[in-house]
Amino acid sequence: MVKMFIESFKNLFSKPETVKYPFEPFPEPEGFRGTILYDEELCIFCDRCENVCPPGAILFEIVDVENNKREYNYNPYLCIYCGACVDVCPKADEGCLTQVNTRIKPLGNEVVKNKKLGYLINKIENPKEVEKAWRELEIRAKESREKYAEFKKQQRLKKRAQAQKAKETKTDDN
Amino acid sequence: MGNKIVVPFGSQHIALPEPVSFLFDTKNEIITDVRVDVGYVHRGIEKAAITKFEFTNVAYLLTRICGFCSITHAGGYHHGIEKLLDVEAPKRAEYIRLIITELDRIHSHMLANAHVAEVAGYENLFMQGVKDREIVMDLLENITGNRIQYDIYTIGGVRRDISKETAEYIKKQLNKLKDKVLKVYDFYDTDYTFGLKTKGISYISYDDAKKYNVVGPIARASGLATDARAEFDYLPYDELGFEVQTRTEGDVWARNIVRQMEVVHSIDLILRAIDNLPEGDIKVKYKGRPKGETFVRVEAPRGECFYYLKGNGTKVLERVRVRVPTYSNIPILKELFVGEKYSDAQPIVLSFDPCMSCTAR
Ligand code: SF4
Numbered sequence: 001m002v003k004m005f006i007e008s009f010k011n012l013f014s015k016p017e018t019v020k021y022p023f024e025p026f027p028e029p030e031g032f033r034g035t036i037l038y039d040e041e042l043c044i045f046c047d048r049c050e051n052v053c054p055p056g057a058i059l060f061e062i063v064d065v066e067n068n069k070r071e072y073n074y075n076p077y078l079c080i081y082c083g084a085c086v087d088v089c090p091k092a093d094e095g096c097l098t099q100v101n102t103r104i105k106p107l108g109n110e111v112v113k114n115k116k117l118g119y120l121i122n123k124i125e126n127p128k129e130v131e132k133a134w135r136e137l138e139i140r141a142k143e144s145r146e147k148y149a150e151f152k153k154q155q156r157l158k159k160r161a162q163a164q165k166a167k168e169t170k171t172d173d174n
Numbered sequence: 175m176g177n178k179i180v181v182p183f184g185s186q187h188i189a190l191p192e193p194v195s196f197l198f199d200t201k202n203e204i205i206t207d208v209r210v211d212v213g214y215v216h217r218g219i220e221k222a223a224i225t226k227f228e229f230t231n232v233a234y235l236l237t238r239i240c241g242f243c244s245i246t247h248a249g250g251y252h253h254g255i256e257k258l259l260d261v262e263a264p265k266r267a268e269y270i271r272l273i274i275t276e277l278d279r280i281h282s283h284m285l286a287n288a289h290v291a292e293v294a295g296y297e298n299l300f301m302q303g304v305k306d307r308e309i310v311m312d313l314l315e316n317i318t319g320n321r322i323q324y325d326i327y328t329i330g331g332v333r334r335d336i337s338k339e340t341a342e343y344i345k346k347q348l349n350k351l352k353d354k355v356l357k358v359y360d361f362y363d364t365d366y367t368f369g370l371k372t373k374g375i376s377y378i379s380y381d382d383a384k385k386y387n388v389v390g391p392i393a394r395a396s397g398l399a400t401d402a403r404a405e406f407d408y409l410p411y412d413e414l415g416f417e418v419q420t421r422t423e424g425d426v427w428a429r430n431i432v433r434q435m436e437v438v439h440s441i442d443l444i445l446r447a448i449d450n451l452p453e454g455d456i457k458v459k460y461k462g463r464p465k466g467e468t469f470v471r472v473e474a475p476r477g478e479c480f481y482y483l484k485g486n487g488t489k490v491l492e493r494v495r496v497r498v499p500t501y502s503n504i505p506i507l508k509e510l511f512v513g514e515k516y517s518d519a520q521p522i523v524l525s526f527d528p529c530m531s532c533t534a535r
C-alpha cells in the first residue's frame with residue numbers, strides 16, 4: 001500500500017504518458033499501415049485488388065463499355081487497412097498501389113480530397129452522402145459488369161456470324 | 175430474512191465494455207441464482223466465412239472476430255489451412271509468428287489484470303498497468319503496422335520481416351518493460367488491500383476445474399496444468415524452453431498472479447526468440463486448394479482456442495468452426511456466483527477476462 005502510494009506520488013510529477021489528441025496529431029511509426037494510394041497511369045486493370053479486398057472497399061466501374069474503360073473507386077471509410085490489395089497488385093513495386101504510413105482524418109465535417117483516392121470520393125462534398133453514394137456505386141458497378149459481359153457476348157456472336165457468313169460465301173464460290 | 179431481488183449486470187455495464195447479461199437473484203446481498211445471456215454481439219462470422227470469402231482472404235475476416243487475440247484467430251486459421259494445403263512455413267516465419275503471439279498475450283494479460291484491479295476499487299494500479307502496456311502496443315505497431323489488427327500471418331509464412339534495428343529496439347523495450355512488470359507484479363503479490371478484495375474469492379478447486387473443463391489462466395490458477403502451447407505442436411515453443419505456469423490457490427488473486435507470471439515468462443520467450451532468430455526466407459509459395467478436414471488447438475490469452483476447417487477442393491471452405499476459451503469457461507462461472515456477495519460479482523467476472531466478441535462471433 002505504501003509502495004503504491006510512493007509510486008502514485010512520483011507519477012504526479014512525471015511527464016504525461018498520453019497524447020493530446022485531437023489537438024496534437026497521434027504519431028504514426030515507420031511502416032504504419034495507412035491509406036491506400038492509387039496511380040491510374042500504371043494500372044493494368046487486372047482487378048486483383050478488387051477481388052481480394054475483404055470489405056469491398058475497391059470497386060472498378062466500367063464507364064465505357066465499348067472501349068472497356070474502367071474507373072477506380074476507393075472508399076477509405078470502408079477500408080480496414082489490411083494491405084491485401086497491395087500484396088496482390090502485380091504493379092505494386094512500380095507504385096501503382098501503395099500503402100502510405102499516414103492516416104486520413106475521420107469522416108467529420110469534410111470528405112478527404114486527393115486525386116490518388118479514386119474517382120467517387122473526390123466527387124462527394126457532403127460527408128453524409130458517402131455511404132449512400134457508395135451503395136449506389138456498388139449497384140452501378142455490378143450492372144456495368146453485366147453490361148460489359150453482354151456486350152462481349154454480342155461481339156462474339158457477331159464475330160461468329162461473320163465467320164459463318166465468310167465460310168458460306170466461300171463455299172458458294174466453290 | 176429479506177426478499178429476493180433481481181439485480182441485472184449488463185447487457186451494458188460500466189465495468190465491462192462488452193455486452194453480456196447476467197441476471198442475479200440476490201437475497202441480502204448474497205447471490206442465490208444467476209442467468210447468463212452471451213449472444214449480444216453475434217455477427218454471423220462463421221456463416222460469412224463459408225459463403226462470402228475465399229480461403230485466401232477469409233483470414234482477414236476471422237482475425238476481426240476479436241480485438242484482443244486477433245493473432246490467435248490468425249494462428250488457428252493459418253496453421254489449419256497450411257495443414258490442408260500441405261505447406262510448411264519457414265523457420266524464421268515461425269519465430270516471428272511466435273514473437274507476435276506472445277506480445278499479444280502480454281498486452282492482453284496486462285489489461286486483464288489491470289481491469290481486475292480497477293473493479294476491485296484500485297484505480298491506481300489500473301492506471302499503472304495500462305501505462306506500461308503502452309510499450310507493448312507501440313512494439314506491435316512498429317513490427318506489424320497496426321496496434322490491434324496485426325495481419326502478419328499469411329499462408330506459408332509472414333507478411334513482414336523483423337529487421338536488425340527493430341530486433342534491437344524490441345530487446346531494449348522489453349528489458350525496460352520487464353522491470354516495470356516485475357514492479358507491478360510485486361503490487362499484486364504483496365498489496366494488502368488488493369489481497370482483501372481478491373484472496374479467497376470465487377475459489378475453484380482442482381477437481382472442479384477438471385470436471386467443468388476449465389481452460390486458460392483460470393485452470394492454471396487452480397493447479398490444472400493445461401496449455402495448448404505445451405500440448406499441441408504449432409509454434410516452436412519447445413525449442414525456446416516453454417514452461418507451463420501454475421498456482422494452486424484457485425481464487426481471483428491467483429488468476430492475476432498466473433497471468434502476471436505468464437507475462438514475465440512471455441517476455442523471456444520473446445527475448446530468447448529474438449536472440450535465436452534464424453536466417454532465411456519469411457514466406458514460401460503454396461499451390462492448390464484446401465481439401466479434407468483438420469483441426470488446430472492454439473493457446474489464446476484466455477485459454478485454448480479450437481479451430482476446425484473443412485475444405486472441398488473449391489476456393490470457398492465448406493466449414494469453419496471456432497470454439498473460443500471464454501465459451502468453455504462459462505459453465506463454471508455460473509456455478510461460482512452462487513453463494514458469493516453481489517459486490518464481488520465484478521471482480522469474479524473480470525478475473526475470467528471474458529471476451530464476448532469471441533464467444534458470440
Ligand atoms: S487495405 Fe484491405 S480493405 Fe483497404 S482497400 Fe486494400 S484490401 Fe481493401
Ligand code: SF4
Pocket residue numbers: 038042043044045046047048049050088089090091092096097
Ligand atoms: S491490382 Fe494493381 S494493377 Fe491490378 S487493377 Fe488493382 S491497382 Fe490495377
